[in-house]
Amino acid sequence: MSRISPAILLLFLFSNLYSQQRNLHAVKINQPVKIDGNLDDAAWQSIEAATDFIISFPSFGKPSNQKTNVKIAYDNSAVYIGAFMFDNPKEIIKGLTARDVIDLQNTDYFSVSMDTYKDNQNGFLFQVTAAGVQGDAKISQNVDRTWDAVWESKVSIKKDGWVVEMKIPFSAIRFSKKDIQNWGLQFLRFRRKTNESSSWSPDDPNVSGTVNKWGTWTGLKSITPPLRLSFLPYLSGGVRVSPIGNSTVTEYLKSGGLDVKYGINESFTLDMTLIPDFAQVQSDNVILNLTPFEVKFTEYRPFFTEGTELFNKANLFYARRIGATPQGSYDVLTLANDSPQYKIIKNPGITRLYNATKFSGRTKHNLGIGILNALTATMNAELQDQNTGKKFFVQTEPLTNYNIIVLDQALKNRSSVTFTNTSVLRKGNSRNANVAGLDVSLFDKKNTYNFLLNGQYSNVWGTNGKYDGYKAYMQYGKVSGKIQYSALASILSDKYDPNDLGFLRNNNSFGYIGSASYNNFSETKNFLTQRYQLTITNLYLYYPFKWQNFTIEQSAFVVFKNYWDVTLDFYTQPLWSNDFFEPRTPGRVLKSPPVYFLKLFGSTDSRKKLFYNYNFTYGESTLVNDPYYKVLSGFRYRFNDRLQVTATLSTEKDRGNYGFVYRDNNGAPIIGERNIKTNSTILSGDYNFNPKMNMSIRLRHYWSQVHYLNFFDLKNDGYRVLRNFTPGYDQNFNKFNVDMFYTWDFLLGSRITFAWKNALGPDVTIDGRQNKSYIKNFSRVFDYPHSNEVSIKIVYYLDYLKLKKRDNF
Numbered sequence: 118m119s120r121i122s123p124a125i126l127l128l129f130l131f132s133n134l135y136s137q138q139r140n141l142h143a144v145k146i147n148q149p150v151k152i153d154g155n156l157d158d159a160a161w162q163s164i165e166a167a168t169d170f171i172i173s174f175p176s177f178g179k180p181s182n183q184k185t186n187v188k189i190a191y192d193n194s195a196v197y198i199g200a201f202m203f204d205n206p207k208e209i210i211k212g213l214t215a216r217d218v219i220d221l222q223n224t225d226y227f228s229v230s231m232d233t234y235k236d237n238q239n240g241f242l243f244q245v246t247a248a249g250v251q252g253d254a255k256i257s258q259n260v261d262r263t264w265d266a267v268w269e270s271k272v273s274i275k276k277d278g279w280v281v282e283m284k285i286p287f288s289a290i291r292f293s294k295k296d297i298q299n300w301g302l303q304f305l306r307f308r309r310k311t312n313e314s315s316s317w318s319p320d321d322p323n324v325s326g327t328v329n330k331w332g333t334w335t336g337l338k339s340i341t342p343p344l345r346l347s348f349l350p351y352l353s354g355g356v357r358v359s360p361i362g363n364s365t366v367t368e369y370l371k372s373g374g375l376d377v378k379y380g381i382n383e384s385f386t387l388d389m390t391l392i393p394d395f396a397q398v399q400s401d402n403v404i405l406n407l408t409p410f411e412v413k414f415t416e417y418r419p420f421f422t423e424g425t426e427l428f429n430k431a432n433l434f435y436a437r438r439i440g441a442t443p444q445g446s447y448d449v450l451t452l453a454n455d456s457p458q459y460k461i462i463k464n465p466g467i468t469r470l471y472n473a474t475k476f477s478g479r480t481k482h483n484l485g486i487g488i489l490n491a492l493t494a495t496m497n498a499e500l501q502d503q504n505t506g507k508k509f510f511v512q513t514e515p516l517t518n519y520n521i522i523v524l525d526q527a528l529k530n531r532s533s534v535t536f537t538n539t540s541v542l543r544k545g546n547s548r549n550a551n552v553a554g555l556d557v558s559l560f561d562k563k564n565t566y567n568f569l570l571n572g573q574y575s576n577v578w579g580t581n582g583k584y585d586g587y588k589a590y591m592q593y594g595k596v597s598g599k600i601q602y603s604a605l606a607s608i609l610s611d612k613y614d615p616n617d618l619g620f621l622r623n624n625n626s627f628g629y630i631g632s633a634s635y636n637n638f639s640e641t642k643n644f645l646t647q648r649y650q651l652t653i654t655n656l657y658l659y660y661p662f663k664w665q666n667f668t669i670e671q672s673a674f675v676v677f678k679n680y681w682d683v684t685l686d687f688y689t690q691p692l693w694s695n696d697f698f699e700p701r702t703p704g705r706v707l708k709s710p711p712v713y714f715l716k717l718f719g720s721t722d723s724r725k726k727l728f729y730n731y732n733f734t735y736g737e738s739t740l741v742n743d744p745y746y747k748v749l750s751g752f753r754y755r756f757n758d759r760l761q762v763t764a765t766l767s768t769e770k771d772r773g774n775y776g777f778v779y780r781d782n783n784g785a786p787i788i789g790e791r792n793i794k795t796n797s798t799i800l801s802g803d804y805n806f807n808p809k810m811n812m813s814i815r816l817r818h819y820w821s822q823v824h825y826l827n828f829f830d831l832k833n834d835g836y837r838v839l840r841n842f843t844p845g846y847d848q849n850f851n852k853f854n855v856d857m858f859y860t861w862d863f864l865l866g867s868r869i870t871f872a873w874k875n876a877l878g879p880d881v882t883i884d885g886r887q888n889k890s891y892i893k894n895f896s897r898v899f900d901y902p903h904s905n906e907v908s909i910k911i912v913y914y915l916d917y918l919k920l921k922k923r924d925n926f
Contacts, residue, residue, distance in 0.1 A: 185203065239527070270282065299335045303331040384478040443466075465498070551575070570591050587610050605631070683719040707788060715734070788831055865914060
């Protein structure tokens with residue numbers, strides 16, 4: 118029998134140690150811990166430290182190059198963390214950022230994450246930078262950075278590293294009511310100097326998931342969820358000056374409201390917002406949309422982003438539907454343009470929200486329950502007949518109720534079953550809608566394979582008619598390991614419509630998608646990370662059942678040893694395809710030629726003061742003189758730990774774009790050949806006075822110019838026939854916005870925000886085709902009317918438990 122050498126035995130033991138999840142026994146303390154950034158409290162002295170952090174990036178599995186000691190304890194009201202990150206003080210990076218803007222910034226940080234229900238799927242994350250900036254998030258399928266909790270932290274720099282102390286009150290998290298509990302637990306340290314990310318429990322990037330790789334904090338005893346009740350009253354005021362036609366309208370903004378958070382029991386929370394004010398949010402990146410599909414915008418309103426992970430799980434909730442632009446406002450504009458005798462006095466661009474309520478939580482049996490309800494006001498536009506002087510109102514949006522219910526049962530091995538129902542009811546029953554969906558996600562015991570099954574049913578009814586439809590898909594794949602793959606089959610009926618509260622660009626499709634990838638997260642001679650992927654898609658029209666297109670996409674992503682990353686992507690549609698959506702006429706089709714696109718994008722080392730990211734795309738079809746290209750360059754320069762500026766410049770040209778223009782007298786679609794030139798500039802700057810005070814400014818100018826070359830009739834087979842040219846359809850579309858925000862978190866949970874927003878007047882055409890250069894066009898932007906809005910908002914956090922203690926005292 119051969120002997121095993123000591124070296125091999127040590128290697129085996131080492132690899133086994135760093136591939137297993139960790140366990141840590143919970144210690145309950147009676148002495149108070151002062152959160153001052155020092156670990157000299159008596160309570161810390163008898164607690165064993167969690168050590169031996171494992172690198173997850175850039176080279177998984179190796180011991181961290183810098184020692185980290187973490188101590189964690191709890192009492193009857195909070196969890197306490199004391200962490201010592203050993204380091205050379207000269208190499209500790211302490212860049213200031215805004216709250217929650219931490220990842221990939223110029224700063225070292227430490228975080229603790231807790232899976233309080235030990236379901237391996239959901240968790241809370243608390244993060245502190247070496248500069249003392251806080252960040253927190255909810256983790257489920259995604260990381261929800263919009264969630265904010267009220268907790269304490271303090272940082273100090275020592276001669277041999279830096280220290281962070283944290284106090285996370287039980288009122289900031291949710292957990293079940295059990296005598297003895299085990300929680301999932303993870304500590305993570307990021308060192309910016311070397312871009313090293315290390316964790317207490319190994320985080321193998323080849324293994325699917327996040328929370329399932331955390332360690333366990335065992336034996337928490339006799340902890341009782343406290344009464345969770347807090348109030349966020351607010352006051353806001355300001356002035357808005359808006360151009361309407363040849364005049365301006367001045368509005369004085371004054372509002373007040375209240376947000377309430379109430380912990381109904383140990384697991385469930387009720388969130389309410391009364392008369393909310395969402396004026397102080399970033400302006401949308403509006404574009405010229407020439408496609409038949411709706412543009413999806415990012416949600417910035419806190420109530421609809423914070424703690425909505427349950428509602429977003431089935432992709433049936435698009436919060437921008439609530440409080441959107443009144444649907445009838447566009448009809449009012451058309452009326453005023455077609456009939457100059459009507460002058461618009463007032464035409465609200467946002468539907469007023471009366472109130473919104475969220476009820477969410479998870480039972481001790483891991484059943485997640487979420488209910489969201491919102492009520493929006495009746496909106497009216499005010500017009501004046503200039504011939505008679507009479508004023509009158511036109512309803513642009515009826516009183517509407519929005520509701521969503523989610524039941525999410527977490528199962529073993531990260532598996533889950535989720536039921537979702539959404540409904541929209543409008544006064545007058547002009548249009549009502551209901552959508553129900555069931556999602557099943559199953560993982561095997563080894564977390565290697567995943568099976569997904571989804572079914573959804575939509576029903577729309579009202580005075581304008583009734584119809585229903587369905588959607589279903591099934592996917593199976595290997596989700597862990599160097600080799601991964603998946604196969605998906607999906608079907609969307611022609612009447613499936615979730616868009617009253619959800620978002621779907623188009624229905625009426627049937628397709629197959631197959632993908633395979635090779636993933637190497639181990640360091641090699643030239644690369645830190647490599648990923649190579651192939652995706653093949655074959656689509657049909659659901660009704661009538663007809664073939665649409667076939668596409669192939671190949672991509673290669675690598676991270677070099679100098680932390681530059683590069684992605685090379687090749688996409689091709691090798692056959693003539695059938696576009697059933699662009700003609701915007703049932704039964705008609707537009708033939709599209711074979712095309713290919715080659716894209717190169719990536720970025721430089723983000724640790725440097727000057728950071729650059731790029732995107733170069735070139736496309737071509739089989740048609741003569743039909744090129745497409747896009748060039749994007751992004752720059753970020755960091756002046757110091759407080760100030761950085763960014764600039765993103767892009768230009769895009771599509772020489773041979775074919776699309777719908779108008780209908781002839783018989784209702785047949787007319788297709789135009791057009792040159793499209795689009796330029797976008799975004800400039801922004803951030804200055805952080807301290808961890809609790811910052812100012813940001815963002816300027817965006819978007820310009821898209823459309824020039825038509827030829828018009829065509831469509832034959833029944835989808836090919837084009839040249840027709841007489843009709844002038845007057847060229848477009849010169851500009852959007853310009855400036856958003857400036859000054860934010861001061863003057864107390865825990867309390868904030869003052871000052872905002873200035875400037876925007877180019879709506880529907881402005883700047884000199885049409887005369888502007889052939891970007892500089893000339895941009896200079897004319899300032900010659901046209903702009904809207905301006907200045908406002909201030911004060912939010913004050915009131916915790917019932919603290920108020921009660923004061924009264925008792």
